[in-house]
Amino acid sequence: MRYFAEHAWVAGRVERDVAIEVADGRFTAVTPGAAGGGTPLPGLVLPGLANAHSHAFHRALRGRTHDDRGSFWTWRERMYEVAARLDPDSYYALARAVYGEMALAGITCVGEFHYLHHNPDGTPYADPNAMGHALLAAARDAGIRITLLDTLYLTSGVDGRPLEGVQRRFGDGGPDGWFSRTSGLRDSAHARIGAALHSVRAVPADFLGGLADRQPLHLHLSEQRAENEQCLAVHGCTPTELLHRHGVLGPGTTAVHATHLTGKDVDLLSTTGTGVCLCPTTERDLADGIGPARRLADAGVPLSLGSDSHAVIDLFEEARAVELDERLATERRGHFTAGELLTAATAHASLGWDDAGEIAVGKRADLVAVTLDSVRTAGVDPSGVVFAATNADVTHVLADGRLIVDDGRHTALDVPAALREAIA
Template identity: 45%
Template sequence: MSGGRQRFHCEVALVEGRLAERVRVEVLDGAVVGIAAGVPPQSGDVVLTTVVPGFANAHSHAFHRELRGRTHASGGDFWQWRHRMYDVANRLTPDGYHLVAERVFTEMRDAGYTAVGEFHYLHHQPDGTPYGGHEMELALAAAAASAGVRLVLLDACYLSGGVNEPLREEQQRFGDGDAHRWLDRWHRLRDVLSGQGNGLVTLGAAIHSVRAVSRSDLAVIAGGLPREVPLHAHVSEQPAENQACLEAYGLTPIALLAEHGLVSGRFSAVHATHLSTGDISLLGEAGATIVMCPTTEADLGDGIGPAPELQAAGARLAIGSDQHVVIDPLEELSRLEFDQRLRLQRRGVFPPDTLWAAGTVSGYESLGLSGSLGSPPGLRVGEPWDAVEIDTTSARLRGVDPWQLPLAARACDVRATIVGGRLTRPGR
């Protein structure tokens, strides 16, 4: 993060739910301390054009980027794709992981993502032997610091190869043996990560899925994980996952997590594609976040989740790039709307303010990075100075209503990304 006092002047900026002109932003030690609209620039200001809050990538698997453009020729389903993913996972060393993640995080930054939730489970060596000192996690932290993005490391508990099944050979590096040992490692990791990454790195938590933990593991996690820590989980991505959970426990994945008090305002359900009406009610009543990854869900043929029903029930929506078939927050946001148009056969499912929120404030809330729970999208005093400058003068965007940019702009329109006051131009 950039230290000291900085001043920026924006021709247009999204401020607390509205577009304002001639906006001057004052920043101290990477946080916004003042916003004034309708004022001219002053000497020394960094002059910008159209500025919006930074986008949050609330679900990332950095190493999946290695599969881009390599899994289409032979067709296949999600489960076949997963076996290809395991092969990539088991070839990574800490140094290789750092290189892959640095490239991915840099691509995210240049596309307009200012924060990323890295859903991480490559904890140990391929045979399951622990490293001496959190080498894989530190590789991710160093990669994020190098790229200049804010990282929430969502360290995942991954103990089983399927519901009530042991880890398979290709999954050994994911596991900690039991939930107590995962929690012990999680707490040690939190101490190690403190102060890493120039203040841009924090630790969250994840449950890989109900396939990867037992009922007793969930009880241990619920009792041992600090309640303020953001908690994410893959949920109901595939019908087969739901069926296995129902057969084992008589409950859907969401109902099983809720049974242990894990579905709350700090919880984010990733994908949530195949939900029951009861699941939707549980998530909405809890005020949970749903992290949808439209380009990945389309690539894997997962289906289209009930996003408008979840929002109507009280859940918040956020986005992620997941396997990085595309790294473009604006593409994810437009697909969030357009996929629902195909599903429901009508236009205007989500107003632009919903899309702005899904891309920015709700994603930051999902990662525990914002204290403005439920606030409208936009720059505000007290928040980190994480922002994106969008070029609205191109032949493609000329004449577009800036309020509707989530449906028209793309990553190629990003002119600059600011994270904690540090401004970077794409390709730098």
């Protein structure tokens, strides 16, 4: 296939009149300044976006947790209510709809931080990975790639309190149970099997190092001040320091949120090559706080982005929020360039897909066309689209060379109807 883009983001900048050739799901030629020819892609064409942190079932909470002031912890109780209701069939239906919504937003790969493993009473399904297999099938049927970050979740607090209530379906009894269960999961053409440590609240210190060689490895880090305070009380150090002591930090590890870090924490993430996934729309929805994004970037920490609890699914909003939150925190403008924000929004490598995230020969043929004719983008310089566009401006999406969104519609799903049915 040959495509033609009047504007395309190539090698970190906007190029004009770009001919793009695709064979077997890969880019075989990318030629700026071409004379035309091929299927036209409207507006600005970007690499596929990577949603590095998702909890698919949280989508059912959108718009349903704002009836009182509450806190992260009261929100969590609502989340547990949703978690208690799902089974493999209903989770497949919900996740397929959510991943369809991601496709419409230009997301071609998702990192699913998965801890909803067993029956509500904690007993395994006949297939102990039934819930994980439901997620893998949902991504396949929505047309996007997935990294299943199967999560070790053993305790309900830093002090080692046992799981209770619906939390029992998150646990495997111990690391051996987790290793045994996840040994039944396999990579496939559209899927990678990664791992996750839920947090220092959910994994005792003695077990933290057990997953250090599983790549990619993700974990929640210092999302709440209470987590830091509990870790200091029990271990005499911050969560970042505790993870470093146990060899968890490193180039294959991504810390999610990293909102409440000390200067030493930033240094440890930097010197170990650990990445950070920021989730600004969730962090503001839950009143978590504003993390040190610019300080992390200046220290050389690779940044990625996630929609986490799916208060919205819009990687343009996540990307510009990184800049805009810095402005609020510092009362200054101009912390991140458009190129830096798009690099974070296309960070497929954080999910183990090193061959995606660029419009370049040999890379996976993921393309996202963003209209320059909407009320949001009309008159906008293409190089500044990340500061103006929303998910509604995505018109066409290719994932591995396959058209999954055509003129703003998913080619296989009626996504709004699927969401209504799954959440009803």
